[in-house]
Amino acid sequence: MTEIALGECHPFEAAGRHFLYLVPSAAVFALDDTSAAVVDTLRGQQLAPADLMARLAGRFERAEVEATLSELAGARAILPVDPARAAEPPPAPAPNIIPLTPIPLSTLVVNVTNRCNLSCAYCYEYGEDKIAEPTAGGMPKLMSEETARESVDFMIERSGNSPVVRLTFFGGETLLNFAVLEKTIPYARARAAEAGKRVEFSLTTNGTLLRPEVIEFLADNDVGVTISIDGPKEMQDKFRVFHDGRGSYDVVAPKVRELLKRHRSRPIGARVTLTSDVLDITRIYRHLTDEIGFWEVGFAPVTTSPGRAHAIGETGFESMLSQFRALGQEFLEAALEGRRHGFSNVRDTIEELHKGASKALPCGAGLGLMGVATNGDVALCHRFAGSDDHKLGTVREGVDGAMQEAFLDAHHIDRKTDCRTCWARPLCAGGCYHEAHTRYGTTEAANLHYCEWIRGWTESCLEIYGEIAERNPAFLRQFDPPAPPATEVNDDASEAR
Amino acid sequence: MTHLRPVNQKAARIAHEAAEARRRAAQADGRVVALQDGPAAPPKAEGPHIPMGCSFVFYPGWEVDANGGTAGLCQPVERDLFDCHLGCFWPAQVPDQLNHAPDWTSKCAAAQKDWRKVDLIFP
Structure with a gap:
């Protein structure tokens, strides 16, 4: 029988509310009580839908839970898992796509x-x-x-x-x-x-x-x-x-x-x-x-x-x-x-x-x-x-x-096995090539010496983001298209020497 | 979505896609695609699955191809299925004339006229 499990995601809390940061899509969803309970119940385990219903019975209407599961599945926050196939190795990742060849220089x-x-x-x-x-x-x-x-x-x-x-x-x-x-x-x-x-x-x-x-x-x-x-x-x-x-x-x-x-x-x-x-x-x-x-x-x-x-x-x-x-x-x-x-x-x-x-x-x-x-x-x-x-x-x-293409392919996040299970990889993607070269002698290495720091900092920024989204969403309009007039100073190259 | 609220731009796109997928699924549910519907819209990646060609899938409704026409079928629909036993490399949908029903087409000199005489065979 097929069971369900949480997809890759990072739950966090801000402004007294539960949020879900999905990996690798990088979508942020706010959860209501039902979806928060489903996510919480599925943390660290996979369950048959009937078992999940049984655990949430009394707290939530069955129809509510079913609707929630369908929404979570639509966002790929939960995935069906066939226990009979659990021992099989995960499918090979999709081939790395190098976009937009020839790649325009910005x-x-x-x-x-x-x-x-x-x-x-x-x-x-x-x-x-x-x-x-x-x-x-x-x-x-x-x-x-x-x-x-x-x-x-x-x-x-x-x-x-x-x-x-x-x-x-x-x-x-x-x-x-x-x-x-x-x-x-x-x-x-x-x-x-x-x-x-x-x-x-x-x-x-x-x-x-x-x-x-x-x-x-x-x-x-x-x-x-x-x-x-x-x-x-x-x-x-x-x-x-x-x-x-x-x-x-x-x-x-x-x-x-x-x-x-x-x-x-x-x-x-x-x-x-x-x-x-x-x-x-x-x-x-x-x-x-x-x-x-x-x-x-x-x-x-x-x-x-x-x-x-x-x-x-x-x-x-x-x-x-x-x-x-x-x-x-x-x-x-x-x-x-x-x-x-x-x-x-x-x-x-x-x-x-x-x-x-x-x-x-x-x-x-x-x-x-x-x-x-x-x-x-x-x-x-x-x-x-x-x-x-x-x-x-x-x-x-x-x-x-x-x-150029060979370089981009060799440095694609899917090649960084160390990053494969990290929830912060949508933003970090292994970190600076130069840092890796200095530290490990190759641009292809992931910067493992600051993983804890990156995850800690990303978590803090998610919380700040959740607070702002909840309490003053107007602040975020500056990041919506059409892009506001350039206020960026810190472009990719504004670094110290 | 009522139990999940998209917060960032990516979540909004996913919510939109999920709603579209549900809408498409609801539309495709129980729907028969047939010639009288006129030409279908160009196939979309997530549209209802319609196999190309005639023969291997033998359900009513497959008399049109994925574009709502007959051009993609492996033989003209007017001759299907009778022609399976003559023209097709894979005559699986017709009685076995070599072993089981050698006289199946004996009363049918010309399919256009005599097709009613080709009868059902029960193995």
Whole structure:
């Protein structure tokens, strides 16, 4: 006799109500008393429908339970299970589908230089965990104007029929090559106009070179700016130092204040790298928003191989999670009152939850996003730019489509056996390729060292999402189509260096 | 849905799909697809299952193909089933003329005229 069991799902509670997060569809349903009781009864066991009815008899009408079962089955929240076939191996997963070939490019990250005027100890480009020697094989330190123009041509050509393309400048320290940046923006604008497209610009900088004329240019050209900054002076100066060891806070803070005063057309965000020594999240957030005036702040743990002094250990992750939760509560309180809150980690996750994102691949690298090294080599993303092992082509000769497809197939979530039973995989999908490469030596590994943290954080965001959906659903309208005017600063490439 | 309330956009799409599936199932229930219905809408993935061709499924109603016409049948419906014993590679729907009913068609010189003389055979 056929029994029924819960499909893959993650029940959670918010605002005194039961919810169900379905995997892998990433749908969120609110449950009433009957459906909550059915889900609760089926947790950890499978039952024949008659047994289930018997257990719920007296509490709910039979017809109600039957209707609930039919609804749950329609949403694939419960599945029929034939006990006679329980011993059989599960059917092979459907083949991985690589969508939309040829895949249109939506964001191109151009590393206009691989030099930097800071020497942050944790930097993935120059530090102990670097992937490639930045100037190996005659890689130029600065991208030439010609290569930058070729990158723009490559981007326009690869963007297919998408009406908007995003060009992000990156480094090294991006503003060390301001001369090329300044010439590339008008060129990109002209090329996009010819192709009937709109192009959006953004860059990431450490803020040390924000001279008044640079600020003028960025403001006049609507360039989105993300500043890599770690917090108040004592935290910023721990790792973000000049070559002579001098801290950078006193140079950066006044310049950022000037930028925030002048540049009002795009929200300016801060991107904080968390390390073993810099983990006081609430204090960092207060300083960067209240005292400096950033529109939003995003945090990410440092990418590092284990055992480095700045690596965040087990207890560090726990502390990070509890602080994220505390700041997440603040975000929730603001959202319930319809106010904006600048903790972008929550905002971004809430948006993905609301849309029901279910990822076959952890990010857009090699898919809709690619990185360009200073010599014009195209890599998976800016973090791999300049690495011969992760090269997909060049801006002149284009990208090897077969190699791109093979990469996407090899990194598909269905190939990550470790992730197969994890309920958080629709959002995580195994995590950053670069992180995996640094940690495990291969981009194909799942980032198992932060699974607990990802699940804990996803659970918190689900609860925040449920509270908002229940108590102030109007707040979520900003994520409904048609898309609101761009308020995103934290695109895929706005990261610290 | 009354016991589940879709909260995010993906859930709304699933709820919509589930409602559509129920509606389609209700429509297809007990419905006979026949020539007089006119051409059917192009087949949808989840539509009622109608096999292509004549013979192997021998229920009333299969005299049309999945598109509501006769073009997809393996022989013209006008000659079905009598022709199974002459023209078809798989004459399973007609009496066994080699062993059991050698005289089944002896009174039928021309099927168009004499089809009434082809009688039922009970094995």
